[in-house]
Amino acid sequence: MATAEQHPxxxxxxxxxxxxxxxxxxxxxxxxxxxxxxxxxxxDMGAMLAASxxxxxxxxMDALAYYDAHRAEVDERIRAQFIGA
Numbered sequence: 513m514a515t516a517e518q519h520p521x522x523x524x525x526x527x528x529x530x531x532x533x534x535x536x537x538x539x540x541x542x543x544x545x546x547x548x549x550x551x552x553x554x555x556d557m558g559a560m561l562a563a564s565x566x567x568x569x570x571x572x573m574d575a576l577a578y579y580d581a582h583r584a585e586v587d588e589r590i591r592a593q594f595i596g597a
Contacts (some may be wrong), residue, residue: 519582525575534589535578537571545589547575 525538535544540562550560551572560572579586 515585521574521578523571524578533580534593535586537567540566540569540571542567544575544578545586545593547572548579548586549590551576 523538524544525533526533526535530536530541531543536542537544537547547560550563554560557569557572561567563567
């Protein structure tokens with residue numbers, strides 16, 4: 513069952529059945545790491561929302577705030593994704 517993180521990130525959840533418990537946007541399978549990677553490449557909210565129409569601006573902002581608070585964890589997941597580890 514999905515559970516919400518504490519208040520600062522109400523749109524971010526973890527569910528062991530979704531990406532092995534990786535933090536994702538509530539109600540989606542979009543991982544925080546995907547938001548971060550896209551944001552690094554584009555830094556454009558309109559492009560982000562066009563690419564992921566189920567997301568809201570609040571979802572993206574919450575994911576980026578989560579990243580700011582959990583940078584090491586998310587960066588490790590990004591590195592693992594790109595090096596296949």
